[in-house]
Amino acid sequence: MEIKKSGFITICGRPNVGKSTLANTLAGDKVAIVSPKPQTTRNRICAVTCRGDCQFVFVDTPGLHKARTRLGDYMVKAVGQSVTDVDGLLLVVEPIPHIGGPEAELIKRIQQQQAMGAKAGLLINKIDTVEKEKLLEVMAVYGEAMNWDLVMPICAQSGEGVEELLGILADWLPEGPRLFPEGATTDQSERQMMSEIVREHLLVALDREVPHGTAVEVTRFSQRDDGIIDCHVTIYCEKESHKGIIIGKHGAMLKKISTGAREDMERFMGAKVYLETWVKVKENWRDNPAAISNFGYRDE
Numbered sequence: 001m002e003i004k005k006s007g008f009i010t011i012c013g014r015p016n017v018g019k020s021t022l023a024n025t026l027a028g029d030k031v032a033i034v035s036p037k038p039q040t041t042r043n044r045i046c047a048v049t050c051r052g053d054c055q056f057v058f059v060d061t062p063g064l065h066k067a068r069t070r071l072g073d074y075m076v077k078a079v080g081q082s083v084t085d086v087d088g089l090l091l092v093v094e095p096i097p098h099i100g101g102p103e104a105e106l107i108k109r110i111q112q113q114q115a116m117g118a119k120a121g122l123l124i125n126k127i128d129t130v131e132k133e134k135l136l137e138v139m140a141v142y143g144e145a146m147n148w149d150l151v152m153p154i155c156a157q158s159g160e161g162v163e164e165l166l167g168i169l170a171d172w173l174p175e176g177p178r179l180f181p182e183g184a185t186t187d188q189s190e191r192q193m194m195s196e197i198v199r200e201h202l203l204v205a206l207d208r209e210v211p212h213g214t215a216v217e218v219t220r221f222s223q224r225d226d227g228i229i230d231c232h233v234t235i236y237c238e239k240e241s242h243k244g245i246i247i248g249k250h251g252a253m254l255k256k257i258s259t260g261a262r263e264d265m266e267r268f269m270g271a272k273v274y275l276e277t278w279v280k281v282k283e284n285w286r287d288n289p290a291a292i293s294n295f296g297y298r299d300e
Contacts, residue, residue: 005173006055007087012079012110014102015039015063017092018125022156023047023060026166030268031186031193032060033200039063039212040203042075042297044082046187048180054170055178059086064102069286074297083109088119088149088172095130095153097137099145107145114149119172121150123165128155191221192296194265198233198277201261202246205253210245213238215285215295229273231265236282236295243279254279 011019015038023032027047033040039062047058061082062075083089089110093103114120122142124135135153143151150168154161180187188196195216203211220232237243247254254277262275285291 001050001053003050003055003178004053004175005170006057006176006179007173008057008059008085009088009090009169009172010059010061010082010086011090011092012061012083012106013063013092014100015065017063017094018156019063019092020045020060022092022123022125022154022162023058025156025159025162026056026058027185029185031188033196033203035200035203037203037211039065039072039075040200042071042078044078046180048184048186049166050182051166051170054173055180056166056169056173057179064106070289071286071292071297074292079106080109083113086113086118087174088121088169089113090121090123092123092125092156093138093142094126095124095134095138097134097141099141104145111146114146119149120146121152121169122148124151124153125156127153127160128158190269191218193268194218194221194231194233195296197264197268198235198257198261201257201264202235205257205260206245210237210242213242213286214246215282215291217295223271227271229265229269229271231273232276233261233278235277235279236285237279238281238283238285240281243281246279 011023013019020032020034020041024030027049031047032045041060041062045060047060049056059082061079064079067073067076091106110120124138139151152165195218198216202214215236217234219234220230223229237246258275258277262273265273282291
């Protein structure tokens, strides 16, 4: 179908409120990694989906938090850049009748964009975790903070309310052509997705600070004549002790991470993947601007 309306809508909020889960549900495909740990998303990621004659480009952002490293500064800056010059903004919150610091800061930025013509929506996520009456309290608290163009309870995990949400957001899009090719679900390259898949398994498998201090670099990504994809990956961590944890006793942890990542890579690529992984130490890379840039966290 010919696309007649298209636009960018930013998804923002504090860490771990379900922004990436929502982006994946909206795209109908896994375009952003998810984990129970905060600050999973480091870059802005576009999740693309079409409905009728509309193409939506949802911008998934890092959770707004108090930065403690140069990488954290980059992530916070990415949020700021993502809430400007878009057609709409969706603030995702948990069903708690209280506006915290990150929400207050984002509301201030959203109001600025709303004054310039952008639409503003409040999405109360994880509604499956509370009684329906609690939602009224949340709506009342946020309703006093600003005038929203949309206030809606959803469950990004199950998809409850998502189709209805898309129907409403269609009215937010300006007239315009297709922004991404037909069939595209993200702006990330396959190489980037391979890197993120490995990092997701690091986040899920490892505890405490260890996974947050890791970066993943794909050093080889090619396809053989028989269709098998060769993917060589280097995992960087900040301490020698962390390297031992990632590798595990007799290599058991690294094997677990690699096996899970390879299976997800094969599902994503629709082809057999031969994955090789190495672990190296790069001390304090999160405070090293050159290292941060080399790992793909660059200002646009």
